[in-house]
Amino acid sequence: MKEEINDKVMFDYYDLEGNLDVESVWAAKEGNGYRIKNIPFFAPNIAYDDIISVEDDNGELFFDDIVEESGNSTLQIIIYNENDIEETIKKIESFDCGWEGSNLKGYISVNVPKEISYLPVKSFLSKELENKKLDYKEACMAHKI
Numbered sequence: 001m002k003e004e005i006n007d008k009v010m011f012d013y014y015d016l017e018g019n020l021d022v023e024s025v026w027a028a029k030e031g032n033g034y035r036i037k038n039i040p041f042f043a044p045n046i047a048y049d050d051i052i053s054v055e056d057d058n059g060e061l062f063f064d065d066i067v068e069e070s071g072n073s074t075l076q077i078i079i080y081n082e083n084d085i086e087e088t089i090k091k092i093e094s095f096d097c098g099w100e101g102s103n104l105k106g107y108i109s110v111n112v113p114k115e116i117s118y119l120p121v122k123s124f125l126s127k128e129l130e131n132k133k134l135d136y137k138e139a140c141m142a143h144k145i
Contacts, residue, residue, distance in 0.1 A: 009034055009054055009061045011043035027052070033067045039100045039109040040074055040139065047072040047140045048098070048111040071114030074140040077125070079106040084133050095121050109139075118143035 008024040015021045023042045027034035033051045040046050046063070049070035054061040079085050085106055092099050098111040112118055122145060128134045 004028060005037045007034060007061060009036075009052065009063055011040065011046065011063045013043045015042070027054075027061075034061070036070075039098065039111045041076060041100070041102045041107070041109045044139045047074045047142065069142060071142045072140075073112040073114075073118065073138070073143045075110040075112065075121075075125070075136055076139045077108050077110060077134055077136040078104075079108070079134045081133065082106060088128065088134065091124055092121075095124070097121060112143060114142060119145060 005026050005028045007027045007029060009027045011023045011025060013021055013023060021042065023040060025036055025040050025043065025046070026038045028037050030051060033053050036046060036048055036050045036052065039048050043063075046052070046066070047070050049072055050066055051068040053064040053067050055064045077088075079088050082105065089099060089108065092110055096113065096116050098113070099108050101108050112121055125134070125136050129136065
């Protein structure tokens with residue numbers, strides 16, 4: 001049976017200026033909760049495949065709590081130079097990590113699956129950070145180093 005991914009769940013978060021904002025994330029109804037089905041771009045502490053509970057506010061679903069963590073980790077990355085985007089994405093894919101691009105050029109969110117070692121990913125990102133090619137945020141870390 002193919003799961004239906006047709007619900008959007010709203011997550012409150014604080015942007016870089018400290019203002020409250022909202023991100024919508026695709027989710028699939030599962031039992032008493034919803035399974036996150038895309039990688040968050042801004043919302044912290046949530047990862048692909050986490051199961052969450054929601055509050056229904058006049059037909060809009062808002063994040064309430066994490067029911068079951070997936071074990072996946074979420075990275076949010078900004079790649080400074082447009083010429084480095086493709087190469088960086090290929091390297092991320094070589095670690096067997098999934099990613100999604102946002103409407104902001106060079107801004108991607110990355111899913112590090114629980115089965116994957118985070119150490120090579122972290123090493124690559126740290127080197128690229130040192131070389132001032134990108135910056136990243138460990139938005140939701142289930143992996144331990």
